[in-house]
Amino acid sequence: MENRSGFTILIADRNPNVRDLLKRELMSDGYRVIPAKDSREILKQVFSRTPLDLLILDPDLVTVGDTAIFEKLNNRIPRLPLVIHSFQSDRSQYPQDVKNVVFVEKEGNSIEHLKKVVAKMLKRNQEDSYN
Amino acid sequence: MFNLRTRIYSLLVAVVVVTLTGGFVMVWYTYRMEGLLNHIISENMETLYAAEGLEIALVNQKGFVSYYFLDGDPDWLRQLGEYRQIFKERLEKTKGLARTLHQKKAVSKIEEAYNRYITIKDQVISHYQRGERKAGASLHKEARNRFFGILDLCERYKRIHRKAIEQAKKKSLTQARNLRLVAGTAILVVIMLGVLLAFVLTKQILAPIRRLALEADRHEKPNETGNEVNILSRSVRGLIKDADHTQAALERSQETLLQAEKMASVGKLAAGMAHSIRNPLTSVKMRLFSLDRTLELSPAQQDDFEVISGEIRHIDTIVQNFLEFSRPPKLKTQKISPSEIVDLVLQLLHHRLESYNVTVTVERRQPLPEIQVDPEQLKEALINILENACEAMEGGGSIVIHEEKGFREPHGPVAVIQITDSGPGIQKPIQNKVFQPFFTSKEEGTGLGLSITSRIMESHGGSLELISESGKGATFVLTLPLEKI
Incomplete structure (x- = not known):
């Protein structure tokens, strides 16, 4: 297993069981994982001292009804890699064709694909920051 | 003031009454004229003819005594007797025909004068028979004067009847003039009432009907001629048909609307439900996947596991369909x-x-x-x-x-x-x-x-x-x- 201990990932999903599963899976891959249940907790983490490397977000959060969260995130950490983990049918509601934003369809078996995308994005982001 | 029906009925009744009255007056007048003519013919004319006959019978007596004086033939006296008889008969007839007191008086005056004349004449004859020609001739002169007096009386009597006939004629002419006046007035009144009726019919029935027909008729040519009532009834039938169609369409659209409203609320419900179900369902699917990676199961357990997975997939399809149905993509x-x-x-x-x-x-x-x-x-x-x-x-x-x-x-x-x-x-x-x-x-x-x-x-x-x-x-x-x- 690669050593990814340096990366901190914020997971935001309204469903605690989904959060727990993602946390377990990603932690088993060696990431540091912080769960967030709503946009308030996301913003709290974003504005805390802990540096974030990546955000996995299902925008269908309890307190998010609009795209304000994307603006706030972009204002605070413009280059934060963002994985939107949501349903295909809702995809059109979210930002598309934006750098550092990747959409992963939420499905029963999406966990493997999600892990690959996360690894790829972190790697690319790391390379970008070195250059 | 009055409603249309009252106005039309009164006008119709007036026209009929005036026309009938005119007709009755005419019929009555013809009877009256007939009666008048009958009266003139039967009374005055007959009397006139009788008077004329009397006069002729009198005139016929003239000359016989003179002839007797000249040749002494007693046949002249016989003939005179015959004419006297005729005169007497005619006088009786004329007497019988005299109606008024005036007429009767005139006739008796003639009779009186005649009797006197006969008496004198008979004296003249007896003078001649006795050969007293001179005395006879002088009396004969008086007799002649009396004769002319009777002739004049007869003439006067005739004049009375002629006058009566003239009066009857005048009366009938006056009546005819009056009748013409009445008939002319009746014709004028009927014409006026007819015009009024036509005016009321046109202005208050036909024109409104035509206008109504044109307004009601949206499909036919507006300048179409024909029976107004036919056009109107056609239009009204059309309107009724339209109303039926509209009613049917309305009912259909109401049904559709009701259905649509029902569907909209059901759709909203379905969307809300699907949205809520989808989240935990995905979590279940994720856990099943995770479980599947590590689980080692007996064939029966494996079967259970697959059925569970299959049914969850089915639920997922339903949820997806619900979502798509309630939120159709653009x-x-x-x-x-x-x-x-x-x-x-x-x-x-x-x-x-x-x-x-x-x-x-x-x-x-x-x-x-x-x-x-x-x-x-x-x-x-x-x-x-x-x-x-x-x-x-x-x-x-x-x-x-x-x-x-x-x-x-x-x-x-x-x-x-x-x-x-x-x-x-x-x-x-x-x-x-x-x-x-x-x-x-x-x-x-x-x-x-x-x-x-x-x-x-x-x-x-x-x-x-x-x-x-x-x-x-x-x-x-x-x-x-x-x-x-």
């Missing part, structure tokens, strides 16, 4: 031939069709023209229908896809895709229901497939129809307008 159209989409769908379903043991034939002379459609949605519509057909034909069968250009009301020129299967068909009682949401005849159906398909066609400005007879397969007709959507 059309992303592009110019493409529907034939191309048919080919693409057949490619996509190739394996599935094989597994159902279904063969598909495409009847196409040339590809359908390119039109603005959302390829993804049209694909979904075709897939829904093809999958339904496959599921309906247990143990396999055949599907014919027939493409053609055509003309359909109300779309105009259209592209038509007919999909016919060799399955058992759809029974008449449920043919209308198959397009209703949540209606399904399948064990694992959601009842939304055809409903979604129908809506996809409608959102393209087209339609989806079903033609089926039980036992003879089912044909779904997808119609897309060729002109822009």
Whole structure:
């Protein structure tokens, strides 16, 4: 297993069981994982001292009804890699064709694909920051 | 002041009364004239003739005594006696005809004078018979004077009757003039009443009827001539028909509206429910996947596990359909031939069709023209229908896809895709229901497939129809307008 201990990932999903599963899976891959249940907790983490490397977000959060969260995130950490983990049918509601934003369809078996995308994005982001 | 009916009836009654009165007056007058003439003829004329006869009989007595004086022939006296007899008869007749006192007096005056004259004349004759010619001649002169006196009396008596006749004539002329006056007045009154009646009929019945007919008649030529009542009744019939149609259309639209409202609320409910279910369901699916990676199960456990997974997939499909039904995606159209989409769908379903043991034939002379459609949605519509057909034909069968250009009301020129299967068909009682949401005849159906398909066609400005007879397969007709959507 690669050593990814340096990366901190914020997971935001309204469903605690989904959060727990993602946390377990990603932690088993060696990431540091912080769960967030709503946009308030996301913003709290974003504005805390802990540096974030990546955000996995299902925008269908309890307190998010609009795209304000994307603006706030972009204002605070413009280059934060963002994985939107949501349903295909809702995809059109979210930002598309934006750098550092990747959409992963939420499905029963999406966990493997999600892990690959996360690894790829972190790697690319790391390379970008070195250059 | 009075209502129209009263006015028309009074005018009609007036016209009839005046006309009848005029007629009765005329008839009465003819009788009256007849009576008058009869009176004149029977009384005055007869009396006049009698007086004339009397006069002639008198005149006829003249000369006989003179002839006797000249030749002494007693035959002259015999003849004189005859004429005296005639005069006497006529005098009696004239007496009998005299009606008024005046007339009677005149006649008796004549009789009196005559008697005296006869007496003198007889004396003259006896003088002559005795040969006293001189005494006879002088008396004869007096007799002659008396004779002229009687003649004058007769003449006067005649004049009385002539005068009476003149008066009767004058009276009848006056009456005729009066009658002419009455008849002329009646004619004038009838003309006036007739004009008034015509005016009332035209102004207050015919013109309003014509106006009403023109207003009510929206389809016919406005300058059409003809019976106003016919035009009006035709228009009213048309209006009644229109009203019936409108009523029927209204009822239909009310029904549709009610259905739409029901569907909207059901849709909202379904969307909310699907949205809520989807989240935990995905979590379950994720956990199942995770479990599947590590679990080592006995065959029976494996079977349970697969059934659970399968049923969860089914629930997921239902939820997806609910969501799609309640939140139809926006059309992303592009110019493409529907034939191309048919080919693409057949490619996509190739394996599935094989597994159902279904063969598909495409009847196409040339590809359908390119039109603005959302390829993804049209694909979904075709897939829904093809999958339904496959599921309906247990143990396999055949599907014919027939493409053609055509003309359909109300779309105009259209592209038509007919999909016919060799399955058992759809029974008449449920043919209308198959397009209703949540209606399904399948064990694992959601009842939304055809409903979604129908809506996809409608959102393209087209339609989806079903033609089926039980036992003879089912044909779904997808119609897309060729002109822009």
